[in-house]
Amino acid sequence: MKTTALIMAGGRGERFWPRSRMSLPKQFLSLTDDGRTMIQLTIDRISSIVDLEDVYIATNTSYKELVAEQLPGIPEENILCEPVGRNTAPCIALAAVHIAHKYEDAIMLVLPSDHLVHSVETFTQTLQDAVSVASTGSNLVTLGIPPAYAETGYGYIHYRQQSPLGKAYAVAQFVEKPNRETAEKYLAAGDYLWNSGMFIWKVSSILENMHTHMPELYNGIQVIREAIGTPRENAVLTETFPNLPSESIDYGIMEKASDIYIIPGNFGWDDVGSWLAMERIRQTDDNDNVIAGNVLPVNSKHCILESSGKLIAAVGLKDLIVIDTEDAILICDKEHSEDIKKVLAELRATKQDKYI
Amino acid sequence: MKTTALIMAGGRGERFWPRSRMSLPKQFLSLTDDGRTMIQLTIDRISSIVDLEDVYIATNTSYKELVAEQLPGIPEENILCEPVGRNTAPCIALAAVHIAHKYEDAIMLVLPSDHLVHSVETFTQTLQDAVSVASTGSNLVTLGIPPAYAETGYGYIHYRQQSPLGKAYAVAQFVEKPNRETAEKYLAAGDYLWNSGMFIWKVSSILENMHTHMPELYNGIQVIREAIGTPRENAVLTETFPNLPSESIDYGIMEKASDIYIIPGNFGWDDVGSWLAMERIRQTDDNDNVIAGNVLPVNSKHCILESSGKLIAAVGLKDLIVIDTEDAILICDKEHSEDIKKVLAELRATKQDKYI
Numbered sequence: 043m044k045t046t047a048l049i050m051a052g053g054r055g056e057r058f059w060p061r062s063r064m065s066l067p068k069q070f071l072s073l074t075d076d077g078r079t080m081i082q083l084t085i086d087r088i089s090s091i092v093d094l095e096d097v098y099i100a101t102n103t104s105y106k107e108l109v110a111e112q113l114p115g116i117p118e119e120n121i122l123c124e125p126v127g128r129n130t131a132p133c134i135a136l137a138a139v140h141i142a143h144k145y146e147d148a149i150m151l152v153l154p155s156d157h158l159v160h161s162v163e164t165f166t167q168t169l170q171d172a173v174s175v176a177s178t179g180s181n182l183v184t185l186g187i188p189p190a191y192a193e194t195g196y197g198y199i200h201y202r203q204q205s206p207l208g209k210a211y212a213v214a215q216f217v218e219k220p221n222r223e224t225a226e227k228y229l230a231a232g233d234y235l236w237n238s239g240m241f242i243w244k245v246s247s248i249l250e251n252m253h254t255h256m257p258e259l260y261n262g263i264q265v266i267r268e269a270i271g272t273p274r275e276n277a278v279l280t281e282t283f284p285n286l287p288s289e290s291i292d293y294g295i296m297e298k299a300s301d302i303y304i305i306p307g308n309f310g311w312d313d314v315g316s317w318l319a320m321e322r323i324r325q326t327d328d329n330d331n332v333i334a335g336n337v338l339p340v341n342s343k344h345c346i347l348e349s350s351g352k353l354i355a356a357v358g359l360k361d362l363i364v365i366d367t368e369d370a371i372l373i374c375d376k377e378h379s380e381d382i383k384k385v386l387a388e389l390r391a392t393k394q395d396k397y398i
Numbered sequence: 399m400k401t402t403a404l405i406m407a408g409g410r411g412e413r414f415w416p417r418s419r420m421s422l423p424k425q426f427l428s429l430t431d432d433g434r435t436m437i438q439l440t441i442d443r444i445s446s447i448v449d450l451e452d453v454y455i456a457t458n459t460s461y462k463e464l465v466a467e468q469l470p471g472i473p474e475e476n477i478l479c480e481p482v483g484r485n486t487a488p489c490i491a492l493a494a495v496h497i498a499h500k501y502e503d504a505i506m507l508v509l510p511s512d513h514l515v516h517s518v519e520t521f522t523q524t525l526q527d528a529v530s531v532a533s534t535g536s537n538l539v540t541l542g543i544p545p546a547y548a549e550t551g552y553g554y555i556h557y558r559q560q561s562p563l564g565k566a567y568a569v570a571q572f573v574e575k576p577n578r579e580t581a582e583k584y585l586a587a588g589d590y591l592w593n594s595g596m597f598i599w600k601v602s603s604i605l606e607n608m609h610t611h612m613p614e615l616y617n618g619i620q621v622i623r624e625a626i627g628t629p630r631e632n633a634v635l636t637e638t639f640p641n642l643p644s645e646s647i648d649y650g651i652m653e654k655a656s657d658i659y660i661i662p663g664n665f666g667w668d669d670v671g672s673w674l675a676m677e678r679i680r681q682t683d684d685n686d687n688v689i690a691g692n693v694l695p696v697n698s699k700h701c702i703l704e705s706s707g708k709l710i711a712a713v714g715l716k717d718l719i720v721i722d723t724e725d726a727i728l729i730c731d732k733e734h735s736e737d738i739k740k741v742l743a744e745l746r747a748t749k750q751d752k753y754i
Contacts, residue, residue: 060711340740353726353753355416355741358734362715366727370709373729378714384696385711397709 043244044148045173046096048137049084051109051155052127057316059382060370061348064398069155070108073314075324079112080314081155087162088151091169096148098122098140099155100133125280130239131294132286135252135259136279138245139267149173150248152241152291158323160310168307171209172242175303180247182299183210185307186235192225195315197237197292200228201304210303216296235306238313241291248295255298262286316379317363320346331356335366344376370397399600400504401529402452404493405440407465407511408483413672415738416726417704420754425511426464429670431680435468436670437511443518444507447525452504454478454496455511456489481639486595487650488642491608491615492635494601495623505529506604508597508647514679516666524663527565528598531659536603538655539566541663542591548581551671553593553648556584557660566659572652591662593648594669604651611654618642672735673719676702687712691722700732726753 055068069081094115103123159165172183201211228234252260269278335349342359365372411424425437450471459479528539557567584590608616625634691705698715721728
């Protein structure tokens with residue numbers, strides 16, 4: 043059976059402001075030392091197991107050109123533009139019917155476009171293990187990340203350690219982002235994994251499950267499916283998609299379906315959730331500074347310093363994030379990195395859209 | 399007797415980098431809320447007691463155009479360009495012979511071009527008091543500032559509290575920048591004032607004293623004096639000035655002469671010695687931030703934030719100086735403001751002259 047992939051690339055990545063903007067969100071930025079953008083790295087990573095012509099990108103219309111520019115090998119018809127964002131379940135449904143239109147059935151990898159993986163070899167091996175499990179029956183497989191610490195910003199997945207199916211374990215429960223105390227408990231328990239948002243299944247399996255657990259979505263997507271390849275395709279998508287139930291695949295399917303499996307992924311995963319991730323994924327100097335561009339540090343340490351051209355003289359700084367872009371400069375204490383959202387809220391409130 | 403003034407405007411003001419540059423030092427910057435530059439404010443301040451045609455500006459050739467631009471009322475021949483900087487004694491000697499060339503004798507106010515004064519009325523009254531004292535005999539008068547705290551960055555002047563001459567007191571001793579302990583002692587003693595670098599005397603008095611205490615300077619300056627108004631003026635200046643002894647007026651004259659008087663100046667003086675002065679001389683917001691230009695502060699306090707156009711989002715900052723200019727951005731912890739010199743040293747060492 044063919045292996046295909048859906049890369050979800052509709053996110054806004056506000057936490058990487060001012061480099062990420064409405065017009066250029068995180069997945070289209072190069073944040074690593076190698077110069078490749080996040081979405082390019084995502085495609086590079088699976089190139090040994092999925093042909094480019096079988097890679098689908100779900101995004102929105104305003105990013106279609108960016109996708110085409112950054113991923114020239116992807117056929118234009120594989121760039122699926124959601125008229126509006128309706129969360130992950132409709133997005134996955136849309137890709138599923140497109141793949142089903144091309145190949146009656148196929149394996150479908152569902153991957154975020156803005157995460158990083160340290161060992162590509164281990165990652166592809168894990169995906170292949172998942173493909174094996176997903177090829178049987180109507181198993182839905184997800185990848186979980188062994189927690190490194192008691193993170194409260196991720197969902198967790200509780201699994202049964204007994205009688206694995208190949209490398210996969212039966213999922214006991216998907217759980218929402220825990221508080222600190224609960225996260226500590228999960229970490230200590232040893233049978234909880236971080237929810238990575240990566241899924242592997244047959245197109246037929248996910249559609250069957252939608253039929254059962256999300257009939258409204260299933261019926262809506264059939265209307266879209268019937269129009270694929272016809273002159274009405276775009277009109278039907280534009281009319282129908284916004285009415286699909288806005289729901290996550292976790293809540294809509296994974297928490298309700300049976301035959302859910304999880305494979306622990308030991309490939310070094312990073313969701314690159316904020317500027318703080320730079321210290322994990324980029325080289326640092328002798329003072330633990332991450333430096334890019336025209337920066338002159340004097341007695342500064344543990345800083346993230348990015349110039350877009352101007353000389354940045356950083357004097358006596360500690361634990362600061364400095365991001366200079368063409369029209370905006372962020373200077374942010376690391377402990378306040380969540381407050382970048384407040385900057386964006388203020389810019390919206392004062393209608394300074396050009397900076398958003 | 400005519401009252402004339404010499405404004406000394408040859409300084410580089412490195413501590414205001416990156417706004418001050420070799421090509422635009424501090425005296426030519428507007429650092430206050432009123433939009434006037436430091437040198438313009440200096441001239442404004444004495445306009446009630448000195449005619450513009452009697453104001454002399456000592457600077458160097460590269461700033462001649464800046465002076466002419468910022469002070470259009472000053473006659474071109476009053477802009478005295480030192481071929482090289484030789485400290486304050488030769489600078490004052492040069493102005494003295496120019497004034498002597500115009501008016502046989504005159505009162506001469508000697509003022510820095512980059513200090514601020516809070517009460518112009520009290521300042522001009524103090525200058526007039528000083529003029530009275532300087533008009534008698536060959537008295538040399540200086541203005542001293544009652545110390546507000548035990549500053550270690552200024553020189554001090556010890557004076558005799560008994561038998562004042564008008565508002566002036568006889569100077570007992572000029573003392574160099576003290577250490578902390580000594581500064582505390584001076585502060586407690588009550589008969590020490592900060593050395594403000596402002597002087598008032600007759601041209602004849604200062605030349606007489608140079609004749610006595612700095613004969614080499616006196617003889618050299620006579621050569622220059624004789625050439626004033628002749629076709630050889632510039633050639634003689636260029637040839638002779640660099641050979642004059644490089645000495646401060648404090649060390650060369652004030653520490654050696656008799657008839658030295660000091661008047662305590664209660665006009666609210668500020669030498670605007672570094673970016674830290676901004677909090678004293680500029681308006682602050684509710685969080686004690688000094689803000690100029692396109693700045694969006696979020697949970698930031700006690701900061702100095704200046705944009706030259708780009709949006710600066712300042713998130714969770716405390717006690718930082720952020721100065722954005724066309725080609726360079728300084729981000730500096732307040733406690734490290736002295737390290738700005740290290741930035742300039744590094745720029746020199748790496749031949750990045752365009753930023754200096």
